[in-house]
Amino acid sequence: GAVVSQxxxxxxxxxxxxxKIECRSLDFQATTMFWxxxxxxQSLMLMATSNEGSKxxxxxxxxxxxxxxxxxxxxxxxxxxxxxxxxxxxFYICSARDSGGMNEKLFFGSGTQLSVL
Amino acid sequence: xxxxxxxxxxxNIQEGKTATLTCNYTNYSPAxxxxxxQDPGRGPVFLxxxxxxxxxxxxxxxxxxxxxxxKQSLFHITASQPADSAxxxxxxxxxxxxxxxxxxxxxxxxxx
Numbered sequence: 001g002a003v004v005s006q007x008x009x010x011x012x013x014x015x016x017x018x019x020k021i022e023c024r025s026l027d028f029q030a031t032t033m034f035w036x037x038x039x040x041x042q043s044l045m046l047m048a049t050s051n052e053g054s055k056x057x058x059x060x061x062x063x064x065x066x067x068x069x070x071x072x073x074x075x076x077x078x079x080x081x082x083x084x085x086x087x088x089x090x091f092y093i094c095s096a097r098d099s100g101g102m103n104e105k106l107f108f109g110s111g112t113q114l115s116v117l
Numbered sequence: 118x119x120x121x122x123x124x125x126x127x128x129n130i131q132e133g134k135t136a137t138l139t140c141n142y143t144n145y146s147p148a149x150x151x152x153x154x155q156d157p158g159r160g161p162v163f164l165x166x167x168x169x170x171x172x173x174x175x176x177x178x179x180x181x182x183x184x185x186x187x188k189q190s191l192f193h194i195t196a197s198q199p200a201d202s203a204x205x206x207x208x209x210x211x212x213x214x215x216x217x218x219x220x221x222x223x224x225x226x227x228x229x
Contacts, residue, residue, distance in 0.1 A: 006160070032214060043206065043221045044161070057216075093160045095217075104210070105151060106217055108160030
């Protein structure tokens with residue numbers, strides 16, 4: 001089955017630093033990837049839609065200059081949290097659709113737990 | 118605005134019984150609806166998809182119904198097992214390349 005690899009699984013950083021999270025589709029091509037964040041005991045909140053070769057589409061209330069998304073190839077999208085602050089601490093999850101198949105279901109990465117001190 | 122509502126309370130059920138989870142949506146005209154399972158600290162995993170012209174879909178011990186008049190989907194797990202304990206998310210979708218948004222999720226606890 002399709003696999004989405006997300007790294008790192010967890011990261012601890014100091015306030016003010018930037019953190020990059022990678023999301024790779026291992027055995028399929030993904031024109032579109034989605035980035036979500038999830039606070040404890042809450043549901044997934046869509047942050048942005050990442051499109052290969054073009055600018056990401058951000059949801060209302062998500063700062064595009066703070067959460068930089070790059071989707072430079074059909075198998076890799078990255079999310080960079082710039083100048084991270086404690087309120088950015090959250091569980092970040094990426095997902096992808098198989099561009100070549102019945103592209104309805106999403107394949108998710110295992111998530112990245114970010115803790116900003 | 119669009120809204121997706123699931124049982125906000127956790128659902129506790131005895132092993133062997135049937136668990137029924139509800140997904141209600143408003144201001145959607147979904148072409149299909151998906152159900153996912155999420156374990157703590159993990160990404161969701163796809164379970165089932167049901168289309169607007171389907172009333173019911175089954176997969177092993179799982180059954181999903183879809184009532185576009187009531188704007189509701191029900192998700193059933195028969196002969197529930199402790200391993201079924203997880204949070205279940207629904208996602209109605211209009212089709213095409215549009216974004217996917219999820220309901221609030223229902224946490225299911227199957228008690229041995």
